[in-house]
Amino acid sequence: MRMAVFLSGSAQATMDYAKEFARTLKGGDVVLLEGEMGAGKTVFVKGIALGLGIEDEVLSPTYAYMNEYGGGKLYHYDCYRLTDGAQAEALGLTEYFYGDGICVIEWPQNISDVLPAGCIKVKIEKLGKVNRVIRVE
Ligand SMILES: Nc1ncnc2c1ncn2[C@@H]1O[C@H](COP(=O)(O)OP(=O)(O)OP(=O)(O)O)[C@@H](O)[C@H]1O
Ligand SMILES: [Mg+2]
Numbered sequence: 001m002r003m004a005v006f007l008s009g010s011a012q013a014t015m016d017y018a019k020e021f022a023r024t025l026k027g028g029d030v031v032l033l034e035g036e037m038g039a040g041k042t043v044f045v046k047g048i049a050l051g052l053g054i055e056d057e058v059l060s061p062t063y064a065y066m067n068e069y070g071g072g073k074l075y076h077y078d079c080y081r082l083t084d085g086a087q088a089e090a091l092g093l094t095e096y097f098y099g100d101g102i103c104v105i106e107w108p109q110n111i112s113d114v115l116p117a118g119c120i121k122v123k124i125e126k127l128g129k130v131n132r133v134i135r136v137e
Contacts, residue, residue, distance in 0.1 A: 002120070008132040014040050014124075015047035017134060021122070022051025027073075027100040030116055032108040035124035040132055041106045044124065045076050048104060066093050068101075077105040085114030 002024070008014040025031070025048070033041040046058045054070035061067040061078045065088075068075050075096045079088065088094050088111045096103055097116045108115060121137040 002136060004136045006134040006136075008040070008134055010130055011040065011043050014043050014132060014134065015050065018044040018047025019051035021136065022048040025052075025102050025120075027102060028098075029102050030097050030119045031102070031104045032115070032119045032121050033104060033106050033124070034108065034121065036126055039124040039126045041124060042078075044122065044134075045104050045106075048102075049074055049076075052102070065091060066096075072099075072101045075101050075103045077103065077108075079105060079107040079110040082107075082110045085111040087111075088114055 006017050008017060033044060035041050042058070042060045049056070049058045049069055052070060052073055054074055056069045058069060058076060059067065061076055062080060065079070065082065066075055066077045077093065082088055085094070094114050123135045123137070125133040125135070127133060
């Protein structure tokens with residue numbers, strides 16, 4: 001499903017799409033989720049978790065920076081409050097990028113200096129209250 005464009009008209013549609021997208025992922029993949037506040041990045045991660053068969057409830061990790069789900073299958077980052085990669089490194093957050101789990105990162109631009117090569121990019125563009133363009137690169 002690499003290089004795809006999807007028009008979503010609801011949070012449910014975004015989740016369903018993310019669930020399908022998750023089937024294309026393998027251990028060690030790092031997914032960068034870009035999009036403004038409220039675009040639907042966390043909704044997309046909920047769909048990824050479902051697609052990976054993870055039953056834990058996915059919550060926004062804003063205050064924790066990173067939440068782990070499915071016993072190391074999925075690492076969900078929210079880097080909104082980080083200002084550079086050195087902070088992520090100091091917190092021990094970057095080691096999972098090189099592990100066997102799948103890392104999905106919201107606000108990756110804040111730690112761009114420590115992101116590994118070969119990340120998969122997903123951009124969510126907010127067109128209005130419910131419409132979103134989702135691009136997988
Ligand atoms: N098509 C859509 N896809 C995704 N979310 C949608 C859509 N339409 C409406 N929404 C709503 O938009 C909101 C998206 O919230 P979400 O927390 O996923 O955003 P976010 O991109 O993670 O924001 P933040 O950067 O603050 O973490 C939810 O309330 C969701 O119900
Ligand atoms: Mg979020």
